[in-house]
Amino acid sequence: MNRRTAHRWLRVLRTPMGRTAAALVLVVLVLAVVGPAPWNARADAVDTANILAGPSAQHWAGTDNLGRDIAFRVLEATRLSVGLALAATAIGVVAGLLLGTAPWLLGRRLGRLVTGAVQIAIAFPGLLLALFFAVVFGVGATGAALAIGLAGAPTFARLVQTLLAGVAARDFVAAARIAGVGRLRILVRHLLPNIAEPLVVNATIGAGGALLAFAGLSFLGLGVQAPSYDWGRLLYDGIGVLYVNPAAAIAPALAVLVAGLALNLLGESVAKGFGMDALVGLPASASPSPAAAAGPAQPAAERPADDAPDDVVLDVRDLTVSFPAAAGPIRPVRGVTFSIRRGEAVGVVGESGSGKSLTALAVSRLVDAAGRVDADRLHLLGTDLREGDSAAQRRLLGSSLAMVFQDPASSFNPTQRIGRQLAETSRHHHGLGRRAAFARAVDRLRAVRITDPDRRARQYPHEFSGGMRQRAMIGMGLMGSPALIVADEPTTALDVTVQRQVLDLLTAIRTSDAVALLLISHDVAVVSEVCDRVLVMYAGRIVEDLPTDRLTTGALHPYTRALTAAVPRMDSPLDRPLPVIPGRPVDPADVPPGCAYAARCPLASQRCRDEDPPLARHPSGHRVACWHARPEPAHAEAVRPASVVEAS
Amino acid sequence: MTAGPAPAPEIGAAVEQAPATGASPFRRLAGHPWSRFALRRAGRLLVSLWVLVTASFLMIHLVPGDPVRAALGPTAPAALVAERRAALGLDDPLYTQYLAYLKDLLGGDLGTSILTRLPVSDVVGQRLPATLALATLAFLAAVAIAVPVGVVIGVLTRRGHGRRTEAAFSSGSIVLGTIPDFLLGVGLVYLLGVTLQWLPVAGNATPAGYVLPVLSLAVGPAAILARILRVEMVAVLDADYLRTARAKRLPARSLYLGHALPNAATASLTLSGLILGSMVAGTVLVENVFAWPGLGTTIVRSILSKDYPLVQAIVLVYGLGVLLINTAVDVALALLDPRSTIRED
Numbered sequence: 001m002n003r004r005t006a007h008r009w010l011r012v013l014r015t016p017m018g019r020t021a022a023a024l025v026l027v028v029l030v031l032a033v034v035g036p037a038p039w040n041a042r043a044d045a046v047d048t049a050n051i052l053a054g055p056s057a058q059h060w061a062g063t064d065n066l067g068r069d070i071a072f073r074v075l076e077a078t079r080l081s082v083g084l085a086l087a088a089t090a091i092g093v094v095a096g097l098l099l100g101t102a103p104w105l106l107g108r109r110l111g112r113l114v115t116g117a118v119q120i121a122i123a124f125p126g127l128l129l130a131l132f133f134a135v136v137f138g139v140g141a142t143g144a145a146l147a148i149g150l151a152g153a154p155t156f157a158r159l160v161q162t163l164l165a166g167v168a169a170r171d172f173v174a175a176a177r178i179a180g181v182g183r184l185r186i187l188v189r190h191l192l193p194n195i196a197e198p199l200v201v202n203a204t205i206g207a208g209g210a211l212l213a214f215a216g217l218s219f220l221g222l223g224v225q226a227p228s229y230d231w232g233r234l235l236y237d238g239i240g241v242l243y244v245n246p247a248a249a250i251a252p253a254l255a256v257l258v259a260g261l262a263l264n265l266l267g268e269s270v271a272k273g274f275g276m277d278a279l280v281g282l283p284a285s286a287s288p289s290p291a292a293a294a295g296p297a298q299p300a301a302e303r304p305a306d307d308a309p310d311d312v313v314l315d316v317r318d319l320t321v322s323f324p325a326a327a328g329p330i331r332p333v334r335g336v337t338f339s340i341r342r343g344e345a346v347g348v349v350g351e352s353g354s355g356k357s358l359t360a361l362a363v364s365r366l367v368d369a370a371g372r373v374d375a376d377r378l379h380l381l382g383t384d385l386r387e388g389d390s391a392a393q394r395r396l397l398g399s400s401l402a403m404v405f406q407d408p409a410s411s412f413n414p415t416q417r418i419g420r421q422l423a424e425t426s427r428h429h430h431g432l433g434r435r436a437a438f439a440r441a442v443d444r445l446r447a448v449r450i451t452d453p454d455r456r457a458r459q460y461p462h463e464f465s466g467g468m469r470q471r472a473m474i475g476m477g478l479m480g481s482p483a484l485i486v487a488d489e490p491t492t493a494l495d496v497t498v499q500r501q502v503l504d505l506l507t508a509i510r511t512s513d514a515v516a517l518l519l520i521s522h523d524v525a526v527v528s529e530v531c532d533r534v535l536v537m538y539a540g541r542i543v544e545d546l547p548t549d550r551l552t553t554g555a556l557h558p559y560t561r562a563l564t565a566a567v568p569r570m571d572s573p574l575d576r577p578l579p580v581i582p583g584r585p586v587d588p589a590d591v592p593p594g595c596a597y598a599a600r601c602p603l604a605s606q607r608c609r610d611e612d613p614p615l616a617r618h619p620s621g622h623r624v625a626c627w628h629a630r631p632e633p634a635h636a637e638a639v640r641p642a643s644v645v646e647a648s
Numbered sequence: 649m650t651a652g653p654a655p656a657p658e659i660g661a662a663v664e665q666a667p668a669t670g671a672s673p674f675r676r677l678a679g680h681p682w683s684r685f686a687l688r689r690a691g692r693l694l695v696s697l698w699v700l701v702t703a704s705f706l707m708i709h710l711v712p713g714d715p716v717r718a719a720l721g722p723t724a725p726a727a728l729v730a731e732r733r734a735a736l737g738l739d740d741p742l743y744t745q746y747l748a749y750l751k752d753l754l755g756g757d758l759g760t761s762i763l764t765r766l767p768v769s770d771v772v773g774q775r776l777p778a779t780l781a782l783a784t785l786a787f788l789a790a791v792a793i794a795v796p797v798g799v800v801i802g803v804l805t806r807r808g809h810g811r812r813t814e815a816a817f818s819s820g821s822i823v824l825g826t827i828p829d830f831l832l833g834v835g836l837v838y839l840l841g842v843t844l845q846w847l848p849v850a851g852n853a854t855p856a857g858y859v860l861p862v863l864s865l866a867v868g869p870a871a872i873l874a875r876i877l878r879v880e881m882v883a884v885l886d887a888d889y890l891r892t893a894r895a896k897r898l899p900a901r902s903l904y905l906g907h908a909l910p911n912a913a914t915a916s917l918t919l920s921g922l923i924l925g926s927m928v929a930g931t932v933l934v935e936n937v938f939a940w941p942g943l944g945t946t947i948v949r950s951i952l953s954k955d956y957p958l959v960q961a962i963v964l965v966y967g968l969g970v971l972l973i974n975t976a977v978d979v980a981l982a983l984l985d986p987r988s989t990i991r992e993d
């Protein structure tokens with residue numbers, strides 16, 4: 001056993017379930033091997049004065065119809081029960097290996113026949129196969145062992161086939177074959193050693209199954225015959241006298257149960273341990289309660305100019321999203337403040353991991369309950385969204401806020417027709433009947449330019465093309481009367497030609513009905529084409545908030561400039577490599593104390609590394625979070641923002 | 649606040665129509681994947697049936713020695729053995745017997761019991777209803793237990809929730825799922841029948857007599873089903889389309905029962921077919937615990953008395969049941985998941 005394997009076995013033994021199961025299996029095996037000697041005399045000692053007695057100090061589980069001690073008989077039966085189960089397992093493993101390797105050894109045509117036969121046999125439950133073979137091999141211990149072994153063979157054979165197919169595709173096998181090594185030799189030398197581990201694990205589970213099956217057959221009277229006895233036979237005898245001495249049935253039943261469970265659970269634990277995702281039986285790590293995840297308050301960023309003007313659709317102040325983690329809460333969004341007016345299109349750009357998508361989910365109240373959303377203010381159309389999940393709030397969000405997600409292929413329920421999925425909104429929030437809601441769905445599909453919407457509404461999502469699905473998703477948002485569309489990377493998963501249609505559709509909806517748009521994208525080109533204003537996010541914060549037309553020429557933040565330089569433009573020379581932003585994005589679990597961009601910033605000074613710059617209004621009208629904010633990276637002294645709130 | 653459906657904003661003609669890829673060709677071929685699926689599935693059923701029938705035919709020939717002599721015992725007169733052999737056609741060439749067997753089978757004739765000389769089809773017809781009732785009730789009970797448990801635990805342990813609940817449920821369901829039905833039966837008989845004397849422990853004379861056998865048969869499969877369903881629920885609850893459903897602000901009931909459960913159930917269906925099949929076989933053991941007047945007690949008795957025609961017929965009935973269940977599960981899968989016919993090769 002190499003060290004890696006030993007290590008994994010150790011890990012299995014460290015789980016409570018694995019440890020218990022292994023200990024029980026050990027006890028059972030020891031009983032089977034060394035056990036019988038001390039008590040086989042007592043197990044067969046006839047005590048005619050004590051026939052069918054109940055449990056007593058002398059006979060723990062009472063006696064049978066010859067006055068023999070049940071408890072000792074159960075212990076004595078361990079050897080035969082375990083031995084027969086192991087024999088049956090061995091038969092099953094050998095037969096399974098023969099059947100499973102046959103396709104490899106016999107070549108394609110014969111192999112396919114064997115595979116087909118295994119396929120058919122596997123459809124029948126093991127017990128049925130065992131009964132069939134029990135008839136053929138005759139009633140008795142040998143017959144039953146053969147029957148149970150052969151009944152388990154198809155399952156094992158299929159496992160071998162699957163594993164072999166995986167290994168046989170690897171390079172070293174091809175190399176060996178080219179070198180002229182025979183198939184049998186490759187099988188024994190290269191293939192079997194590579195699949196031995198899962199086979200052993202499955203054989204362990206199989207042994208548990210065989211033990212239970214053997215008990216079953218003996219219990220039916222088809223297995224071990226008197227005067228021999230295994231647990232199943234004892235159970236068969238005990239059930240007849242259940243009213244006189246229940247212990248005569250319960251004791252062997254418990255023995256079967258403990259041994260069978262132990263083998264099964266050991267196999268399961270090993271499978272889990274080796275499969276790397278041992279969740280069963282692992283002590284749940286003490287996860288911090290959501291309350292502990294609140295974290296220190298973020299510096300209150302600059303206040304918007306006027307408190308809450310009438311045409312503000314979405315007003316967000318100091319929004320923070322945190323997730324509990326072992327080493328304290330992680331905050332992928334840290335104090336984001338912005339607002340969107342009626343009909344305004346605002347883009348959010350940033351690298352992946354900047355918190356832009358999470359910001360979108362947080363303002364739409366779709367962050368998974370494991371995450372915690374805090375904000376000083378989170379208003380949609382003047383309604384506070386921070387309060388609980390009331391019906392009125394659901395209705396507001398359901399009708400006034402439309403969501404468009406990145407991957408239209410997975411964002412529709414694959415088992416429901418498109419029309420029904422659209423109609424659902426109106427049925428729940430507007431009290432429309434089935435037919436009226438469906439009619440509206442058809443109408444909305446037409447509104448997003450889907451031809452033949454009547455027929456399309458009756459189709460399933462997989463019958464739509466990617467672009468059509470995304471338009472249908474937008475149509476879903478139009479079932480109500482949205483004031484805001486939140487689109488999270490709506491075109492990333494689409495072809496270039498289809499991207500254009502979706503962007504045009506969003507623009508058309510926005511201008512025709514003054515719907516505000518919050519467009520999340522990693523693509524600066526997309527955002528600058530569609531949006532009026534851009535929020536640049538880095539490491540969970542807004543670092544710059546500027547009009548789109550200033551993006552390429554008037555950006556103040558070094559990161560914004562780097563980002564726009566990384567975008568290919570029509571006039572950028574094609575033969576020159578695209579500029580990339582040097583360095584790596586910040587890990588949300590490990591945010592530096594000062595400016596998060598300092599490690600990658602060409603202008604970083606000591607102050608940048610010590611103090612986090614607040615997002616403040618710059619004389620040019622942008623909001624920017626940088627100690628050295630300026631249009632050209634040349635001047636010496638930074639322009640101090642007008643109103644600075646001290647960083648924590 | 650504008651919460652009602654507003655007049656539809658007509659969007660300017662800026663949007664160009666996408667080429668309707670896959671739309672009209674699909675319609676033309678609409679019947680195609682379905683008929684292909686039906687053909688393939690029917691073919692598999694037929695081959696399996698043929699294997700089953702042939703195996704049950706060969707069973708009597710694979711038994712070492714003379715099956716009739718074995719059935720009638722060493723004291724039976726040679727003339728009687730010869731007569732029964734002839735009646736069973738055992739002296740004919742194998743292929744003649746095979747053809748005769750197939751012909752009888754198609755005509756609904758399952759042969760005659762060696763011991764009782766009663767038509768086997770009568771015995772089966774008399775015993776089948778009790779087994780069917782047991783299996784059906786146990787299946788319904790298993791589903792009735794597994795679905796609510798699986799859904800509730802799935803919701804409680806969705807990503808990032810209820811670690812402790814998940815660990816407890818997984819261990820518990822593994823243990824419950826491993827306890828064999830007949831041991832559970834013995835335990836239930838002891839507890840509720842003998843000690844507490846609440847319920848009858850044998851036969852199906854009263855409705856109360858169904859409780860313990862049905863429970864013994866249902867608990868294990870219910871535990872396994874609930875476990876599968878939980879895993880699928882957790883996966884589905886994390887899916888993008890569930891986020892879409894949440895974005896529609898549907899109440900929890902529609903989220904979990906309307907969107908998540910059907911998908912999770914569909915994904916669980918394949919495995920539940922296997923469980924159902926083993927439940928059919930499980931009736932054999934449970935019937936013998938509870939002296940149930942069904943096929944399970946009959947097949948054991950006839951194996952012990954070597955009444956081979958009866959054994960053959962009952963193996964055939966059980967096997968047929970399993971095959972029909974497998975087929976039904978596949979068809980249900982194809983109907984429930986509109987992609988499955990296309991997804992399959």
Ligand code: SF4
Nearest residue numbers: 595598601608626627
């Ligand atoms: S604050 Fe300093 S480190 Fe951060 S972006 Fe500005 S100049 Fe660079």
